[in-house]
Amino acid sequence: DGGITQSPKYLFRKEGQNVTLSCEQNLNHDAMYWYRQDPGQGLRLIYYSQIVNDFQKGDIAEGYSVSREKKESFPLTVTSAQKNPTAFYLCASSPIGGLEQYFGPGTRLTVT
Amino acid sequence: ELKVEQNPLFLSMQEGKNYTIYCNYSTTSDRLYWYRQDPGKSLESLFVLLSNGAVKQEGRLMASLDTKARLSTLHITAAVHDLSATYFCAVVPMNRDDKIIFGKGTRLHILP
Numbered sequence: 165d166g167g168i169t170q171s172p173k174y175l176f177r178k179e180g181q182n183v184t185l186s187c188e189q190n191l192n193h194d195a196m197y198w199y200r201q202d203p204g205q206g207l208r209l210i211y212y213s214q215i216v217n218d219f220q221k222g223d224i225a226e227g228y229s230v231s232r233e234k235k236e237s238f239p240l241t242v243t244s245a246q247k248n249p250t251a252f253y254l255c256a257s258s259p260i261g262g263l264e265q266y267f268g269p270g271t272r273l274t275v276t
Numbered sequence: 277e278l279k280v281e282q283n284p285l286f287l288s289m290q291e292g293k294n295y296t297i298y299c300n301y302s303t304t305s306d307r308l309y310w311y312r313q314d315p316g317k318s319l320e321s322l323f324v325l326l327s328n329g330a331v332k333q334e335g336r337l338m339a340s341l342d343t344k345a346r347l348s349t350l351h352i353t354a355a356v357h358d359l360s361a362t363y364f365c366a367v368v369p370m371n372r373d374d375k376i377i378f379g380k381g382t383r384l385h386i387l388p
Contacts, residue, residue, distance in 0.1 A: 205380060206381050
């Protein structure tokens with residue numbers, strides 16, 4: 165089955181620790197995206213990548229880092245510099261110039 | 277800066293009633309998407325609207341796009357409890373296919 169997987173579904177970390185969220189897709193999509201969603205809020209773009217080994221900052225990139233070493237994978241690292249990391253993180257992918265984005269199931273990160 | 281505004285942000289309605297959610301955007305676009313999100317879940321694509329005057333229907337939901345007015349509507353006919361969810365519109369700015377801008381979402385609660 166083609167789709168986007170994110171792992172883990174729930175993640176708990178202590179403040180000050182870096183944490184990496186996984187996103188994998190087998191849709192052969194060129195573009196991948198990371199969004200953050202806070203309770204009762206819309207989606208805010210963190211980073212996106214349209215091609216392997218290249219990525220761009222979104223609207224709220226501070227405190228986050230990404231890599232795109234493979235077309236299928238776009239991991240997001242939430243660093244200790246992110247002031248308020250507790251949120252629901254969604255990964256998405258789309259073909260370049262494609263009609264829509266396809267979303268993974270999300271990872272809920274809680275930092276205490 | 278492109279802004280996407282949804283109205284209302286929260287709607288509580290009785291089963292069997294009709295209602296409309298509005299999505300206004302601030303710049304030229306010819307691509308608009310509607311997504312549904314259930315609590316704690318990811319986003320599910322509902323409609324892709326690609327041209328002025330586009331109308332799409334699926335069950336009790338109908339979406340339309342007026343690019344001249346920069347307005348899309350999502351109309352709910354004879355609402356049922358299963359339609360309770362948060363609905364997002366999202367817009368791709370003209371001549372840019374690398375970013376999609378989401379509205380804050382409309383949280384729809386349908387009372388039995």
